[in-house]
Amino acid sequence: MAQRVRKAVLPVAGLGTRFLPATKAMPKEMLTIVDRPLIQYAIEECRAAGIEEFVFVTGRNKHALEDHFDHAYELDTTLERRGKKKELAQSEDATLGAGNAVFTRQQRPLGLGHAVWCARHWIGAEPFAVLLPDELTLNSPSCIAQLAEAHGRTGGSVLAVMDVPREQTGSYGIAAVRNERGNLSEIVGMVEKPKPAEAPSTLALIGRYVLLPEVFEHLDRHETGAGGEIQLTDAMARMIGRSPFHALRFAGQRYDCGSRIGFLEANVAVALHRPDTRTEARAVLDRLLKG
Numbered sequence: 001m002a003q004r005v006r007k008a009v010l011p012v013a014g015l016g017t018r019f020l021p022a023t024k025a026m027p028k029e030m031l032t033i034v035d036r037p038l039i040q041y042a043i044e045e046c047r048a049a050g051i052e053e054f055v056f057v058t059g060r061n062k063h064a065l066e067d068h069f070d071h072a073y074e075l076d077t078t079l080e081r082r083g084k085k086k087e088l089a090q091s092e093d094a095t096l097g098a099g100n101a102v103f104t105r106q107q108r109p110l111g112l113g114h115a116v117w118c119a120r121h122w123i124g125a126e127p128f129a130v131l132l133p134d135e136l137t138l139n140s141p142s143c144i145a146q147l148a149e150a151h152g153r154t155g156g157s158v159l160a161v162m163d164v165p166r167e168q169t170g171s172y173g174i175a176a177v178r179n180e181r182g183n184l185s186e187i188v189g190m191v192e193k194p195k196p197a198e199a200p201s202t203l204a205l206i207g208r209y210v211l212l213p214e215v216f217e218h219l220d221r222h223e224t225g226a227g228g229e230i231q232l233t234d235a236m237a238r239m240i241g242r243s244p245f246h247a248l249r250f251a252g253q254r255y256d257c258g259s260r261i262g263f264l265e266a267n268v269a270v271a272l273h274r275p276d277t278r279t280e281a282r283a284v285l286d287r288l289l290k291g
């Protein structure tokens with residue numbers, strides 16, 4: 001029987017160059033969608049899948065991430081004294097359980113594969129989730145919950161995918177698949193950022209993975225791939241054929257919040273989705289569009 005997924009790795013050491021100057025002194029994972037930072041959505045997605053242990057792979061300028069999940073003693077005490085129960089609950093919601101999070105550093109941004117490799121000692125010998133927090137996914141069950149459930153059935157690695165227009169394959173890792181049954185198919189190959197004419201399919205990896213710890217053996221080689229970076233896609237591709245490897249068509253929405261327009265779209269979508277902001281957001285949008 002497949003082992004339960006209990007731990008998640010959150011690689012947050014990227015430079016965020018697509019979002020400069022916002023990311024000059026602030027991590028892009030602290031960019032806010034309506035009223036909470038991207039990173040908190042990723043944590044909530046994990047919690048919805050029963051994952052409570054987190055490894056953050058951070059880099060320079062990332063202190064705000066650590067502080068966000070800490071107990072904010074002065075703020076919480078003031079809120080308590082003023083009887084602001086709702087606000088206090090919101091602040092406490094963003095606190096992680098004692099000993100449930102580790103922050104390790106990727107000293108140089110050598111690529112996503114290298115960032116995941118930096119988490120190896122904290123993951124040990126069990127399957128684990130990887131979430132790229134600049135990708136926001138919305139659905140119930142959460143994307144990671146869908147992957148963990150599929151992993152429970154198939155064992156091995158399971159990656160979330162979605163169809164993208166062919167002209168966009170150069171922005172994604174692309175999977176070649178066979179034996180599609182329902183929303184699951186076997187992955188037979190993977191390539192990072194292929195040109196549209198060379199892409200084996202239009203199924204793009206969307207930054208949500210459940211992986212076996214064997215991936216660290218492949219990342220140990222520190223081989224560089226597309227863009228001169230150590231690519232997670234290349235290490236995963238070497239595992240195909242050695243253990244079960246599946247793509248899951250994720251049911252739900254996904255927003256690329258690492259790009260300006262994706263981020264804007266996510267803000268609008270979440271505001272229109274949430275019961276507490278829906279009506280006002282719609283009115284504002286109507287007004288702006290008419291103007």
Ligand code: UTP
Binds near residue numbers: 011114115258
């Ligand atoms: P991106 O490809 O979005 O790179 O990384 P980036 O540096 O964050 O942003 P841009 O493209 O310059 O605007 C995908 C994920 O991998 C992490 C990022 O933090 C993000 O979650 N990453 C990437 C690392 O942790 N380390 C790296 O060396 C590269």
